[in-house]
Amino acid sequence: MTERRRSGMNGRRILWIVAEDWFFGLHYLPLAEALVAAGAEVHLAARFGRRGAGHATAIAAAGIRVHPLAKLDRTGLDPRADLGAVDELTALCRRLAPDLVQTVAMKPVIYGTIAARRAGVAARCAWLPGLGHVFTARGIKTWLLRQVVTGLLRWALGDGVTRAMVLNADDQQMVARLIGVPSNRVVVMPGTGVDLDRFTVSEEPAGPIVAAFTGRMLGEKGLVDLVEAARRMRARGIDLTVRLVGAPDPENPTAIPEATLNGWTREGAVTWQGATEDIPAVWRGAHVAVLPSHREGLSMSLLEAAACGRPAVTTDVPGCREAVVDGVTGLLVPPRDPAALVEALVALATDGDRRRRLGRAARRRVENHFSMEMVCERLIALYEEALAVADRASA
Known part of the structure; x- marks a missing residue:
């Protein structure tokens, strides 16, 4: 990977691992487009087509290279299937040799981070946009599942992530306290950005x-x-x-x-x-x-x-x-x-x-x-920092 190392994002190979193409398309596509505009080579590994072909078309049109996944399921805990997902992601990381892997949401964060570490990817960013029903629902079954998920997150992220990304201070404290990520590696992001040209002020409608x-x-x-x-x-x-x-x-x-x-x-x-x-x-x-x-x-x-x-x-x-x-x-x-x-x-x-x-x-x-421009700038700065840390560690 050393031949691609240079200042900023130019020429950097970034691999996003997300469970579903529609989820990436709805929430993260503008951020990936900003990375492409900054000179990065952006790849996406996800399941494709669960909600039609439109998202995949838009992603490819943005200059993002896609890699359909067959084994990553965003729900449930099936050890055999999940081990298969880790192997699939590890093989992809070894083949692409990305400079940085960005995982998003619970299962991609756990298994994608493990895969990136196995493949020798030095810069690993894990984005937890929410801790999900496992951390909000009540009942003994959910409590037991929460212990399993917390253990998996601790195993994957505790000392295996360059930066953990969350969206609020409560999650920041939880990731540091329960999962064991050093607090200086946990970053609060201001969302995924709002397109202020698309979402504009209008007069209130008439009627009730x-x-x-x-x-x-x-x-x-x-x-x-x-x-x-x-x-x-x-x-x-x-x-x-x-x-x-x-x-x-x-x-x-x-x-x-x-x-x-x-x-x-x-x-x-x-x-x-x-x-x-x-x-x-x-x-x-x-x-x-x-x-x-x-x-x-x-x-x-x-x-x-x-x-x-x-x-x-x-x-x-x-x-x-x-x-x-x-x-x-x-x-x-x-x-x-x-x-x-x-x-x-x-x-x-x-x-x-x-x-x-x-x-x-x-x-x-x-x-x-919370504007899109602010979040894009924040993400690129975070990546540059994570890549610099990884470059120093491998020097």
């Missing part, structure tokens, strides 16, 4: 107040609490429409079945509209964003709504309180509390001046802290 939720249809997003809050508002005669925009995710253990979503719509408490790629249009048609999640990494749905000038009602939990400043850009409520959700939604629904003031402040905050 609309509160919109965008994201996957998961129980851990607090949807059951939101539906209960909507029922209570309807019973009180409050004229507020709750829209759910997003697709189910059957592979997630907390997925809400389509039958349940359709039942909620028939009941009239909420309206499930399915998935859309035109998220800015969702916010043009809404007055307030709502996300009663149990835990997030850093909620991009809230930041996108904020960029469109929409205040939010969300929970006072990691990943949500970083996206919303209580009383300044939105309102924070306790998690799993439908009554508090009702009061916060009604407060914004009935005070247009306050709602619009919070929305303007929300836009300014995204401009100052």
